[in-house]
Amino acid sequence: MQRREFLQSAGLIAAGAAVPTILPSRVFGRQAPSERVTLAFIGTGRQAQTMNIPEFMAVPGVQVVAVCDVDSWRLDRAKTLVESTYARQAPSGTYRGCATHRDFREVLARTDVDAVMISTPDHWHVPMALMALRAGKDVSLEKPITRHIAEGRQLVNEVATHRRVFRVDSEFRSLERFHRAVELVRNGHLGTLRTIRVASPKEEFPQEAAVEAPVPAELDYDLWLGPAPKVPYMQKRVHNPRDIKGRPGWFRSTMYADGMLTNWGAHLVDICQWANGTERTGPIEVQATGKYHDDPVWDVLETFDARYRFANGVEMFYTMDQPHIRFEGDKGWLQVNYSKSVAHPEFLEASRPSILAVQLGADALRFPLRSERVDFIDAVKRRGQTMEDAEVGQRTISICHLAHIGVKRQGKALTWDPVAERFTNDDEANRHLQAPAGRGDWGTK
Template sequence: MLSRRSFLSTAAAGFASAPAARLAAPLVLPAALLGQNAPSNRITVGVIGVGRQTVVVNLKQFFGMPEVQVVAVCDVDTWRLANAKKQVEEAYGQQTRSGTYRGCRTFADYRELLADKSIDAVMVSTPDHWHTPISIAAFRAGKDVSCEKPITRFIAQGRQLSDEAVKRKRVFRNDSEFRSLANFHRAAELVRNGRIGKIHTIRAGVPGMDVGCPPQAAMPVPPELDYARWQGPAPPAPYTEKRVHMPHSYDRGGWMRHKYYCDGMVTNWGAHLIDIAQWGNNSERTGPVEVEARGTFPPADSFWNVMIGFEAEYRFASGVRLFYKTGSPYVRFEGSEGWILAEYNKELQASSPAVLASKIREDETRFPLKSDKQDFIDAVKSRGATLEDGEVGHRTMSICHLANIAAHVGGKLNWDPVKERFTNSSAANAFVDKPILEPKLT
């Protein structure tokens, strides 16, 4: 399985050394090397972070794409790294006549993977605190990036990420699959094409978080884990299982509940549902002008300390109001002529059957319906934009961060979506430029 780059370089070397008589003959290639499966078209991908999301979802999606080959995996946990290598080689082995394949490289340091010039693109599937630093490093190494959500820990980080992608002319995909879910996709198209009239209200929900976790004692670091590398840009802290993940497992990991590494559901699932709200509202490259939020937090001594539940209200310059809270995952659009409700894993609902039966004409706003990975790879090949590029992802995450900031600071906050600063709170602006690392005491 040759990569696009290795095929071209090998072919060029062969042509340069061939006799003149041989060069005069037509070049005959096997059929398997033609079309979308040709080595010259295949996109080589390196996967950074091979935890639960990677082995259950991301790798399997790439394996099903004939124009893609996963050529490298990277992780700071050697047990997970070895398993990922095995998964890749077994999957590609099934596609060979011999039934075996050896060729997936492994890296413990993402910088070494990024230095590999044979890799076209990377999938970043690490814990949240690593998403932006690795993505920006990948841009600078000439790689295109699909990054797991949430792509940022604070608002200014998102501006840096988006601008860097543009500056380096790199493809970026905020790796949320919700634009690929038929009911959410359909809802956005209907709303954008005026099937419920002028939008005035949007309601969105996400699941809540665990109540908390008692204080944890320091523990010996498992031999397979490079804990210093795992912590990376986060504040240094003693190792304990509930800070990272259980050894030799693919559990969701305690890091998702600790503010050093994540902000909880407000940003995690919020990256899905708020993105759909922005998409339908046609505000995906801007943001609200006002936010107010209230949050519920774990006890002061809880080891897991992200916000448990919240209610946030936003106002856009257009007058549209967005209500965002914990509960269940959904987006509801309300307009002057009806409503549309898209819920996770449920059929689309609307104020009338006529809304759902409406056809989107060729001359109206239409969006391609394809998987998030296909959207990314198509853009890598065409050098066009993905459905959720850096700016779209940044604006979605900004709304999530605004709720988190408002719940911590309190009061009604005025937001300038152009300057990306609060106009009435220096305390809130402090969190534009850095993550909220300490819990709010209840």
């Protein structure tokens, strides 16, 4: 059988299409000429096109075979991005081999897809991830991976049940300044850790009217809503049509997301957990206050202050400011800044220069420093754990959700059992652990 005929019979190209330059690993089975991982992208908005797609395509051994989005304009751009990148690498200078899908279930049904990168609005993260796991796909999932603590535990359990590779798609463990700070703290160069102070950026709420409008022709709005309540379309609650650069409106709506509390918290709190050695457990106390934005659509928290206490005695304070983490021990402090500013002109600051000058010895506790994309693909190939697996992701985002529940309980001091993942002193708080009923189960049953 000729190569083209084989690919057509396997359903990997249509008649008349150009033959892909790189072949999916599943075509060859165990006799594959390389450890190639075939990848599909579900959700091709700003995050996918500016970061996720280009960065995954740069990892050796990855072939992007499909892209999926409910917005056909974004979908066409993503296909062009993939095929133009491969065309530049092909001897012929051309490439046609990236399939497009509007319905993510079509992607999950493909036998030539090893793994999926899910970059959709937050309300879709768990339903899509669960369905992908059951379809036998490894999953890289945009943060925040969940919107409720109980659904996160279900996600962790199903990763184990289906024996799939999972990674939270957060790059902060791959940023040298955060990696360096964690190694200094974990190796005792601040003495005994006492306090962690962490801040996410403040949310912006530009003036935009909440006006119902016709659904853009390129958008499948009903599928965009999916498990969320059925409400009239308005641009403010979705994203700007034919715009890949602007911040989507859904970020600021509690129908679909939880604002900066979880958006940046998923990055920053993970580093706090890592440095504290609590990445597979959680706090035992939480108390939080906050103020929701007064708007009929954009109603996420515009301010919050949360305090946590861990079983090891460490206290953590989480609020909104310039994004940073400050670790305080009984022998000094260390602050890691996400970006430099007039107030903080360095990425790393410390109570004394000798902390920053430490050279870790051969017997020190060390962690790998590598791209989150490489980490995921390597784990897919070797069938191992990623640096930020489902359990780690669940514990990190749960801390953010605990703060949100604390705000809803109006600052009441809540005691938390990190083993049972339940509050021990407030039944009303426990009712916030579950996701509210949506439109259909969408894979959550």
